[in-house]
Amino acid sequence: MQGAFQAGILALVARIPAGRVMTYGQLALLAGAPGAARQAGQVMNGLTAETALPWHRVINAQGRVSTYKVGTGDLQEQLLRAEGVAFDETGRCDLATLQWWPEGTPAAPPDPLF
DNA sequence: AGTCTGACACCCG
DNA sequence: ACGGGTGCCAGAC
Numbered sequence: 001m002q003g004a005f006q007a008g009i010l011a012l013v014a015r016i017p018a019g020r021v022m023t024y025g026q027l028a029l030l031a032g033a034p035g036a037a038r039q040a041g042q043v044m045n046g047l048t049a050e051t052a053l054p055w056h057r058v059i060n061a062q063g064r065v066s067t068y069k070v071g072t073g074d075l076q077e078q079l080l081r082a083e084g085v086a087f088d089e090t091g092r093c094d095l096a097t098l099q100w101w102p103e104g105t106p107a108a109p110p111d112p113l114f
Numbered sequence: 115a116g117t118c119t120g121a122c123a124c125c126c127g
Numbered sequence: 128a129c130g131g132g133t134g135c136c137a138g139a140c
Contacts, residue, residue: 005136024122028135037122039136045121046138058121066121076121 005031006043012102013044016057019084020100021093023061030102041066056080063095 008031016022025037033039040058048055048067056079060066065076077087087093 003136025124028122033135035123036135036137037124038120038134039122041121042119042137048121055121060122062122 005033005036005039008032009040009043010047010051010053013053013055013058015102016054016100018054018057019080019098021057021059021080021085021095021098022100023059023095024066025061026099026101027058030105037061057083057100059093061095063092063098065091 005028009027012022012027012030023037024040025035027040028034028036031040044055044058047053056065056067056076059076059080065074065080067076074091077091080093081087085093085098
């Protein structure tokens, strides 16, 4: 714990508006660690249970929830649906429409890795 | 303390 | 188009 990386992730997650989502890679990128998408997930893993953050708004770059097999199943998907996020039958959502970028963030991924 | 794994993403073959 | 390997940071063993 206690890393600028993690702090950035949490801050970003906390700012995700209802009905919007962000990807792990995006969080990692904005947190200052492009390519560390995996760790974004790891951070969530340790905090989801004890943190009151909208962790369910964090999905993978495929527009698919990654925790569908965790806990009650599609809990994350259900939470998002309750917020107005539309999932298709394959469990995917439209990132182009639902992906949220913080204020002043270039909508175009300037990533060196992406 | 060291090592492996992990809820992803990208490059290469 | 598909599969495998590597990178990143933070936890768990």
